[in-house]
Amino acid sequence: MAVKKYFVLYRIPIATVDEWRRSTDPTEMQAQSQKLMSEMTKWMEIHEKSFVERGAPLGKTKKVTSQGVSDTRNDLNYYAIVEAETHEAAANLFAQNPHLQIPTSSIEVMEIPHSGL
Numbered sequence: 267m268a269v270k271k272y273f274v275l276y277r278i279p280i281a282t283v284d285e286w287r288r289s290t291d292p293t294e295m296q297a298q299s300q301k302l303m304s305e306m307t308k309w310m311e312i313h314e315k316s317f318v319e320r321g322a323p324l325g326k327t328k329k330v331t332s333q334g335v336s337d338t339r340n341d342l343n344y345y346a347i348v349e350a351e352t353h354e355a356a357a358n359l360f361a362q363n364p365h366l367q368i369p370t371s372s373i374e375v376m377e378i379p380h381s382g383l
Contacts, residue, residue, distance in 0.1 A: 269349045271318055271378040272356040276344035282370045305364035313348075316359055321346030343371075353377050 290298070310320060321344055329338040344365075350356035357375045365371055 269351055270353075270356075270380075272348050272350060272353065273376045273378050274321070274346040274348060274356075274360065275342055275374045275376075276346075276365050276371070277341045277374065278343045278368055278371045279341045280339050282368065302364055302367065305367075309362075309364055313359060316348045316350060316356075317346060318349050319347040347378070348375075 286295070310317070314320075323344050324342050327338050327340055327342075329336050348356055348359060350359060353375070356377075360366075360373045360375065363373060365373060
């Protein structure tokens with residue numbers, strides 16, 4: 267079976283991020299962030315052979331429409347690209363991902379079709 271590529275989006279709803287920032291002491295925020303980053307680093311090392319591109323955090327967003335360009339917010343947090351034999355295998359790769367410890371967070375895994383171009 268041929269290996270396929272999958273685009274991965276880590277998501278955290280805006281309301282969850284806003285509530286965390288509003289209700290968490292800055293020192294505790296830093297400790298939680300460092301703990302999650304440490305766990306994510308370990309998880310990525312375990313699964314490194316599956317990654318085509320380890321990805322990166324996603325920052326501020328501009329929305330482009332026929333009416334122009336504006337600032338906007340969304341729940342997209344991070345992206346990566348992985349390889350797997352099936353869509354199910356790619357999705358299952360993320361079943362124990364530390365990102366899912368964040369309340370209401372999710373991870374979406376989308377097949378990247380071969381375009382033949």
